[in-house]
Amino acid sequence: MYREIYEIINKNITNMDLLYGVTRKTSSKSFFNNNSFQEGKCLCTISSKNIAAFTTIVQFDDPHGKTWGSHVYVADLNMPWYPHKVTSNRTCSVTAVEWDLSGDKLVIADHSGEVQLWMFKDHILNEWVQVGLAHFPGEDIIGVAWFHNGKKTSLVTDKKDSIHYSEKFNHLPFAPSVRQFGGRPAEGVLVVTGTGMVGAVMLTKDLLKPVCFATESLGSTRQKISAVDLCYGKNGHFLVAVSSGTASFPIRCYRVLVRKNDDKCSITSQALPSFFLQDGLLKDSCTEITHLKFVVKEDADSLVVAANGENEGFVDVWELREKLQPVHKLLPVPKNVEGFKTVVWQHQSQYKCTSPITAITTTKISIVTTLPPPSCVIVALADSSFHCLSRDGLKEIASSSLNMTWRQDEPSAKYSRSTVTISHIDMSWLGFALVACDTQGNLYVYKLLPDGGQSIMLTYACTMLEYCLVTGLDWLDLLLCLKSSMIETLCERLDASYNRQTQATQQFHYIQFLCIKTSLYRILMNGQHKAADLSSLLMVHSVSTAFKSLLRPSDLISHDKGPAESLAAVINDAITDVDKVLLHLDPKEFTVEPSTLQSLQQLIQWVADLALNLLAKLPEQRMQIKSGGYELLKDHKALNTIRELLVIIRIWGLLRASCLPVFYRSADNLDVLALLFRLLSKLVQFNGDTSQQIDDGLIDDCCLLPNQIMIPSLHETNSIIALASPVLFYQNLPMQFEYGIEPEQLLFASDIDYVEGCMYSGQIVDKIRHVYLGKQPLTVKQCTRCGAKAQVQNMIRTAAIRAWDQRWSRACTCGGIWRIHKTSP
Template sequence: MDHIFTVTKRYNKPLHSSKINIFNEIKKSIICSISCSNVIAFSTQNDLEEANSPYFSSYVYVADLNSPWQIHKILCNPSPVTVLQWDFTGQLLLIGDENGCVRIYATKDHILNDWNLLLQVPLQGEHILSAAFFHPGKKVCLNTEKKDSSSYMEKFQHVKFACSVKQFGGRPANGVLLLTTTGMLAAILLPQTTSQTAMVMATESLGPTRIFIKTADICYGKNGHFLIAISSGDPSTPVQCYKVSVKKIEEKCVISSESLLSFFLFEAPKDALKQVVIDRRCRISYVKWIMREDADSLVIAANSDNQSCLQVWELREKALPVHKSFGNPDASQFYTTVLWQYQCHFQYSSKVTSLATSKLSLINNISSGYIVVTFADNTVHCLYRDTLKPIFSTSLATPRYLDEPLSKCQKTSIKIASIDMSWLGNVLIIMDTNDGLHLLKLPPQIENLALSVPYCAMVLEYCLIGGFDWLDLLLVIKPSSIDLICDRLTDVFNRQSPHIQQFYYVQFLCIKTSLYRLSANGQSKANDLTSFLMLHSISTAFKSLLRPSEMTSHEKSPADSLATESEGQVDVDNVLMHLEAKEFTVEPSTLQSLQQLIQWVADLALNLLVKVPESRPSIGKVYELIKDVKALNMLRELLVLIRIWGLLRSACLPVFIRSDANLDVLALLFRLLSRLVQNVNEPDDALVDECCLLPSQVQVQPMQPINNRVVLASPQLAQLSLPIQLEYYTEPECFLTGDHLAPQTVDSIRHLYLGKRPRVVKQCVRCGGSAGTTTVKRTAAIRAWDQRWIRSCQCGGQWRMQKYT
């Protein structure tokens, strides 16, 4: 459990004393939660922008795991925040407080540091204790019987799982279920974005009467219902379980609750108690389902004065004998029922301060994952979920700045307030009582399996199929295994059927690019893959503008005709003679709006060709893109399209600075690329000579360099001693690479120059790529191009608005 980083706020003065005295249980207002897209949401009791505020408030911030010092304040709440919950897509964030106010936020235009309040529901007089978004009805797990299969469809299975609430046509509804400390249930159906429907809300009592609840947890049943486990905190009262169903009937929402089996902690064997549970001062502090989906086991944490006990209880089928007077006396009869059965326990000589369980189960209904528990002595223990046997343990040390005296550091003590596990279970987020944020590495979820190359490749494939973010895995991968992981990932991907490869191709390229960015020796490969991803996207966008002619048969699309006719050709004009002109006709206004993309394609072809002499085996340098036949053929097809469109609108043609005004640059590029495709590994001497002369004939515009901004997932992480001490709102100097001193800022999406320091740009939180915010000439083609990247950058990272003063 390596401690990766600590992010804190340096206060020049002591915190206001009256503020701490008002709120004794600090940890109740300091909570954290991480989404499936690895965005952290956390609440603090101090304003991280303005230190030493005399008024009590609860502040909610968000940050990407790749740059945790870049935080953004969402809310300043006058009452303590008690619930932070993300939905399954990582786009909605629910914030609940102890005054019964529920707010749901979403990003504005998918900008990480710009949030909108979608919904606000007041539940007067209620303390929000727990919340869960409706399940979408999708669940992907690893098939253990075919885990060594090369087929994604066999290795990963879509488990049958019902959505929580169905709408018209069986579509899953979007909403949330709330539970308060008085035993009140509230279901909120969010309005649909495609219609004018309003919010639908319903309330119901959890049990026959309203009861006091100290701690609770909500999980999902496979039939679409919710399972809720509650406790009043008193070990002499039972831990109760309920089955809750939410249905939408016409325009109303109906909640039904059914009591299930309950159990007492003191029903465990005597040796499992150790005088903890039977102590009069003992209190149940946490009740957690071990699996969020289709759970049948609970972990209970009970605290006394100086010790604690964790117990695991499971639902088991048990055959009970039936007395002969109630049946056939000649035959032994048994009645099968379901009972809560004690499994194991774990004792420790300190109070439990926080508890976290795995969010995803990579293997369906098979023991995997673990339980992470923290104690009042600042120790963190990772336990097996079924046996509670320790895997690893560590202690959270007090952070100290390099320029801070040791005597001053010893006076500052921190306590763990809240923890949360990433969705893939690779890292643990910790919030302390001084509003510090910590990240710890966790062992792999599957038992007895180290962080090996096959395991890492399997998790990345799981992210590819399930649509999860893989950044938390990048932070724990060993740099020496990156090449092996990429090779294994590529080998398995190439064995998939063509339609599977086509569907997941862009995401596959994003994963490979992010892996190579972790290696100091892989930056050129990452740059090549980034260029290839953009080339693939431009090719898809350009070919989508082509429409088949009504005069010809529709057995072959224009894109297929282009690929067939350009194969083996060296002269671009010969290709044009065999193509149907009507199928490649596009409106001139559309062509003009695509000029910058056309220019980028031509510049890429030039840059690749001038590197041909360096790519010879005798030099020893390898340019992956220049040896990729698929990429070179894609370039050739695009040059043919550009040639045709130039006849329709000459202004859309790329601009070249030539030594000879009569030089046909497009024809030259097509001819050289066609000869290079014939033998990419050992180009002939005549081709190498012509490529050497190319810079003297045409000015070669350098391509945009790869972005290596200040982020954690970079080669510098492996070179630093852990833990890394970071500070909120301050970029660490240890990650600066020099690329931030580029003379020009280039739009990585539209390929426009934005100036040296544009006032406002969108910046990717992963690769650092920039994108302009001002609108350009809006045609249907360019609108479709912008929509392709509105949710995320080409590397898969989210956008944040960056302002320069």
């Protein structure tokens, strides 16, 4: 079944479509009409979380060019019109920007030799803090690379047909670049300067000295370097390829090793085989080597060399090969020895460009264990065209041009692309998106489709999602390339594959699996209810884990059965009266501090509201003729979890009545918790026996709920302006955006009220703490993927609520990154 996957990977990319472009707002009097202001080198790079970091010559809010310098911005590919400035350099231009492997930290280097290490402040996209700074006076830094963390996971070619993740995806042996005490990988960067110096900047835990750094010469003598690239060796070393820029000079390679000794670090550099460009196909017209790029960052055996002439460019691929060197007959050697083996660089293939090369990028990671790893090379030319080349033979398999892809119905003055010069390009980690930036810092995002046509094969997409599930990589670039017609089938395949895993594997990847599946349904117009059910399921799981973690066994000697296990055993019995369940439990094991219970009231309220909404929707759900995808009402395990939570809430209400959920009911003597538990218990009994249909008496009781209790809206209307939404499938491509301006054509409001006539407040609801934030809160945290909002800080600071907040501090419940959103007064 996976034969098609490997055919696609080996064919690489065969289609390039411009998805969108993001430009700065300009006017007829703008200083950008002067071509001299466009001559700036801008950089761009994509993190493993699909966040682009890029540089501009002037700030976006400066229409007059008074902020001339070098400014570093970041933007999520799902909301690219929100650029967030990291730092500015008004004296020296930034020469290198690179994300670390986890996508949390950013290194920024410039012409003056300054190296800055930045990271998210409190995991917020638009708030940054500098964690390290090193300065190499008089050095022009031209290349940087973060230390490798030693984690590498690939799809095993020999076991591609296995149904188990543990066999299909293997953690390959790969040593960290720098080891600390206990073998823990160190964090830091390796830099290469234009004078042939290599430096290491390592982060430490010392507050007085946050970084330590060391320097060394790459070769025995210093030399001028204009092009460089770094890659990782599997033994923990770096491979560095450098060129002076002159085609007649050799391209030199070095093996660099960084070691930490106590509080200091040291560097050793060893020369490796080098080669001359003329050893391949002679290029009399080639005058300058502009770019060096390893084919894969974790494969040091292949190097791409880009060179330019006056009006043309060349791309070469060189590979390290073993070569047998014969031994002269006069030398005394054994008769059975014909010679000795050496490693040399051999020219493999060449591609000739009709215009000079301005940028080049290659595959970031190898997803399969096939050797050599399948990959591709994408080059950008001076005529604003892109060419995708296969690694084998450098055959052109796709091409596109910025000057040809814009819609003709747009005003030419607003979207004029006649003078676009591509400055830098980078490929996403999964390889489904290409980001390019021009000399003005405008961003362009291309879809890279590997299906030989206009869509991605279903099997290939499922395998990539499984790879994201195992590795933790972000899958947004894949979402933007999917067709709406294949998403439901893709969800079914992913679900079937996940359910074949062992119980331990399912439990380990449970949260990530729910996030992936929810994001798939969220971009479908008819999948909003399924996405809401999956989001509720994830929250039920998280609340259950948080509540049960507060329980302590009364008998410390007995560790085999705690309060959570005792509750689960009682819940499985056919008991519909919540008070009778309490008779089988030890109340001492469920005792919690009253102040802690009060801080959890909003979570308790949400559980009760969820149970109420599910039961009130049961009659409507029963009348559905056809239903597909996930439905919380049919999840026997999830319903039992809600019953367990209702029992815990019942016990906690006896300890502190003010923590109980609040209901607006028609009769004061109506015990809502007992009613909800009884109806859910009956529903679970019918769900457990698939041969029986739901009893009419249960349906009648659920129909009476809206008359007995005011049902609150569980999912308030959540408006979002983002790419990954159902509106994307109705847009004409490519789309044009402006920095700082939300595109109204992407506005999507999901109205998924479960019950007709339910109470709707019209307020923003905190996705994490389930409290009302008002109709237009001034400052909130907003998820860049699902658009959910949350409080920036919680005033209640009990240990339980701090643990709950910490659970979602790094990312939203959907896995998206937080950003601070401020509403204009």
